[in-house]
Amino acid sequence: MKLFKKIASFVLASGLFFSSSVFADTVKIAFIDPLSGPFATTGTIGLAEWKYAVEKLVNEKGGVLGGKKMEVVALDNKMDGKESLVQVQVAIDQGIRFIAQGNSSGIANAITDMVKKHNKRNPDKQVIFLNYSAVDPALTNDKCQFWHFRFDANAxxxxxxxxxxxxxxxxxxxxxxxxxxxxxxxxxxxxxxxxxxxxxxxxxxxxxxxxxxxxxxxxxxxxxxxxxxxxxxxxxxxxxxxxxxxxxxxxxxxxxxxxxxxxxxxxxxxxxxxxxxxxxxxxxxxxxxPMNPALEAYNKGLKAKYPEADMSQPRITNAVQMVAKAINEAGSATDMKAIAYALEGMEFENELLQTKVVMRTSDHQAIQDxxxxxxxxxxxxxxxxxxxxxxxxxxxxxxxxxxxxxxxxxxx
Amino acid sequence: MDLFIINVIDGLIYGLLLFMLSSGLTLIFSMMGVLNLSHAAFYMLGAYLAYQISVYTGFWVGLIVAPLLVTILGAAVERYGLRRVHQYGHVPELIFTFGLFFVIEELVQYIWGRSMVNYNSPESLDFIAFNLAGGSIPAYKVFMLLVSVGIFLALYYVLARTRVGMIIQAALSYPKTVEALGHNVPLVFMGVFGVGTGLAGLAGVIAGPSLTTFPGMAFLLGSIVFVCVVVGGLGSLFGAFVASLLIGWLQTFAASYNIGAADILIAFGYEYPKDVYYHPWRDLWTLTLPQIGPILPYILLILVLVFRPNGLFGKRET
Structure with a gap:
């Protein structure tokens, strides 16, 4: 029995050690969208686009802050408002500071409220909400708030x-x-x-x-x-x-x-x-x-890795690169206030899409072609x-x- | 007037499609006393199987083979599933079919994925049959109409004019006597369940290209089929026919005419609010017939159950 306890504690300790040593250096983004149920197709394609963008546009180019890798953590919200808030909490408890969500403006409304409250109460554990798809105009008008950034053009x-x-x-x-x-x-x-x-x-x-x-x-x-x-x-x-x-x-x-x-x-x-x-x-x-050669290679790579996915939401490549840029400018992956201020008003040239994106300061609405x-x-x-x-x-x-x-x- | 005629035709096509589903359901109910809750799942299965077959061999082979496969599957479900559950009474049978619905629905999504599949009408039917009032009736819809009418006539003939039909009708009311006369009643049950689900499969095959083959199709049509059967009278084939057409027309006409609550309220002397979007009764003022269209069949269901509990043509006490 004693031996068993010893082994168990050893395994537990080493597990903790390994998990912390392996994952401590990545900057995580929680992807919270439907990955099961009738809306799973859209969510799954979005996840593939996020993962590939992070891999190709950030990690393969040297990561952020001089070598840190970024990582997308998938959390299934089943297209349900309540479940989404639970998953946001799960992400926060895991120490994740970036929340990406897009399917359904109703859910985005709920998340933006939660993030706002959370950040007020926990200034040491603030999170940023990266809205990559929800287009209800209210999110950048009456319901706008500092921690919410919308990368899609609104309705x-x-x-x-x-x-x-x-x-x-x-x-x-x-x-x-x-x-x-x-x-x-x-x-x-x-x-x-x-x-x-x-x-x-x-x-x-x-x-x-x-x-x-x-x-x-x-x-x-x-x-x-x-x-x-x-x-x-x-x-x-x-x-x-x-x-x-x-x-x-x-x-x-x-x-x-x-x-x-x-x-x-x-x-x-x-x-x-x-x-x-x-x-x-x-x-x-x-x-x-019509496309350009850089985009062709990128799309081919995405298709090779995720055959069922499409570049259905090119803005995801903006979101990923802009977040990486903001982290580098802030010089930290945990000082969320500095990162948010870096994102605010950011002008970004996306070489892949050959477009410019401006994150408008007044309402955090991305302005783009x-x-x-x-x-x-x-x-x-x-x-x-x-x-x-x-x-x-x-x-x-x-x-x-x-x-x-x-x-x-x-x-x- | 032209729009009226075109709606009559559209409603007829939709109603006959509903009949193909409800006829199988009501046959199974009258025979075995069990409401087959998994019926719509067989409809979905028919569409997906036909899609898969059409990928390799084209639409027409799928039209024949897919319903046969569904029939065989339905018969197998009766033989190896329902028949065993039968001895425990009706409630376990009901729960069995209820569970089966979800199993089939999930299986279909597991195999064919969660997005819609590209199941289309055959090219030989991709033309316009005739034009009416600026709108056109595609040949495929006419084909749907012909298949449905054909099925109705064939069913009627088999049940009313053949020996098999006589045995089925007899087994409906006096299964013990029929058995005593030397007929294999369990085999009749199996056959009826198989054919019933096969009809649902056929409905799926011909509806798939028109109403889209997607994971929500069983759920979308499932509930309305029960309404047809209950309104028509459980176990009555003719009742199911009348109720299906009735509901087909009800839904088509409700979606076609934008009669709003506002028109009625104004007719009663109320004044249209100036800024309706900020009016406390906004939801009432802006309500239109197409918006309540999908619940009309359920209102009909409640009315029928209250005033004619056996349904329009039902004889059986339930």
């Missing part, structure tokens, strides 16, 4: 760019707005109404929200849209709701453009295939097509290994750089 910025394109299309006289009945769908509809009225004389012939994930057959919606005489459709739909809407429109004889936020990757591009050609127009940051692209098979980098992808045809440089914000940031 308003994207709509600003979409409506720029629409304003240039002389054939569009009547517009139909359709979206899922929740905060994001409403935000898209409100932004569309606002910008269309500002920039064009297009008549909005329909503005409706349908129950999210409950519509079995979109045919009647498509019939209604056609009967309304609309030339074009704007939608914030994602997942099966997006595919079914698009397919029903095409099948029912609608031949106008559909402007969308989330009509690519995670199986959507593959499922649309030929059907989506000439119909889908997507707005987003990160120009993949935003593009509108079309679904086509004439691409260098495809999605879902389908031969189809998104080719950008319109770019707005540093979109919405001077857009107003209601953010009143309190700085520590």
């Amino acid at each position: 308003d910025i994207k709509m600003d760019v979409i409506t720029d394109v629409i304003a240039g299309e002389s054939g569009i006289k009547k517009m139909y707005l359709i979206g899922q009945d929740y905060s994001f769908g409403k935000a898209v509809a409100a932004a569309a109404e606002k910008y269309l009225a500002q920039k064009t004389s297009i008549e909005i012939v329909g503005n409706e929200l349908h129950p999210i994930g409950r519509v079995k057959d979109f045919t009647p919606y498509a019939r209604k849209i056609i009967a309304s005489g609309a030339n074009a459709v704007i939608t914030g739909n994602w997942g099966a709701d997006m595919v079914n809407l698009g397919r029903s429109l095409k099948e029912s004889g609608f031949d106008g453009p559909v402007y969308c936020y989330y009509c690519a990757t995670a199986g959507i591009t593959r499922t649309f295939g030929e059907t989506g050609k000439g119909m889908l127009n997507i707005v987003g940051e990160g120009k993949l097509n 935003v593009h509108v692209g079309m679904h086509t098979d004439d691409v260098d980098i495809d999605f879902d290994n389908s031969g189809y992808g998104i080719k950008m045809y319109k770019t707005v440089k540093m979109a919405s750089m001077d857009s107003p914000t209601t953010c009143k940031m309190k700085r520590p």
Whole structure:
């Protein structure tokens, strides 16, 4: 028995020793997004993009602070708000100081609140929230806070760019707005109404929200849209709701453009295939097509390591490199206040995407080039290994750089 | 008026698809007294199997082979699963099928992944059958319609006009007597369960390209099928037919017309609030028919259960 205890304590001690010696020198980022359940595809692709970006763009280039490696720790939130907060706590307890999350603005809202409170109460263990995908405008307006940084263009910025394109299309006289009945769908509809009225004389012939994930057959919606005489459709739909809407429109004889936020990757591009050609127009940051040689090599590497993944969210390469740069500028991986101040207002040249990104000081919204692209098979980098992808045809440089914000940031 | 006609056609196609699912379910119920909660999972399985087969051999082989595979699987589930559970009564049977639903759903996601798969209608049907009111009816939808009608006629013929149908109908009400007459009732049960799930599989095969083959498809259609069966009357094939069409049209028309609560309120003399987005009754004022469309079948379900507990055409006390 005594011997057993000795062995056990030895094993335990050596385990502790090894784990601390192996991991102590890495800078960890907790990746908190759905890795199981119906939304797992999006989460898994995002994780692969984070891991590969950290490996390729930071660690292989010598790490941070003169040799420290960075590491992505995956935590599954099952697309659930409560579970997400538990995982944030898990990350904090493990000593992780960077939280990356993106899927669902609802969850991002919950995390930003928690991070804000936590940092106030634990000035010695502060964390930074890297929001790489949640686009609810409120996060950088009314709900903005010092520790939250958004790397994607928010829903308003994207709509600003979409409506720029629409304003240039002389054939569009009547517009139909359709979206899922929740905060994001409403935000898209409100932004569309606002910008269309500002920039064009297009008549909005329909503005409706349908129950999210409950519509079995979109045919009647498509019939209604056609009967309304609309030339074009704007939608914030994602997942099966997006595919079914698009397919029903095409099948029912609608031949106008559909402007969308989330009509690519995670199986959507593959499922649309030929059907989506000439119909889908997507707005987003990160120009993949036409591409440059550096990006080609990067994408090849990503595909070799994670065959099912895509460069669906090029902004992740911004986020990773900007965090590394901020750590180097702050000269510490634990002085979160200094890192946050380094991130704030940072101007960053991403060689890979050949773009500039500015983390706007006033509200921590990344300002970057935003593009509108079309679904086509004439691409260098495809999605879902389908031969189809998104080719950008319109770019707005540093979109919405001077857009107003209601953010009143309190700085520590 | 043109939009009305086109909605009638769309609703009919959707309703007949529902019938293909509910017919199997109601047959199984009337025969074995067990509500097969895993029914929609077989529908999903049919779609995914057909997708896999279509990758290698094209759509048409999948159309024939996938439902057969589902039929065999369904029969095997009855023979080696349900039949053993049967002796413990109805509740364990119900729980068995309930568990089976999740097992199949997870298995499908394990094999084919969690994103949607690229299952499409055959190229030979990729044309527009006819145009109506600026909208078009694709040939594939017409094909769906024909298959569903064909299945309905075939089922009716088998049950009403053949010897097999006679035995099935007799076994429905007097299984002991039928057994005493020398018929193999357990075999009949197995056959009915197999064919019932096979019909669900066929529904999946033809619905997959149209309604998208994705992991949530079983869950999305599963609950509505039970509504069809209960509204029609548990165990009544004709009831399931009528209820499926009714619900098909109900959902199609509800989604087609943007009648809002505001129209009704104004008709009753209330005034539309100036700034509706900040009005305390905002949710009521902005409510429209398409938004409540998906719950209409469930309201119908409750009404039917209250006023006609046996369903529209049901005879059996449940």
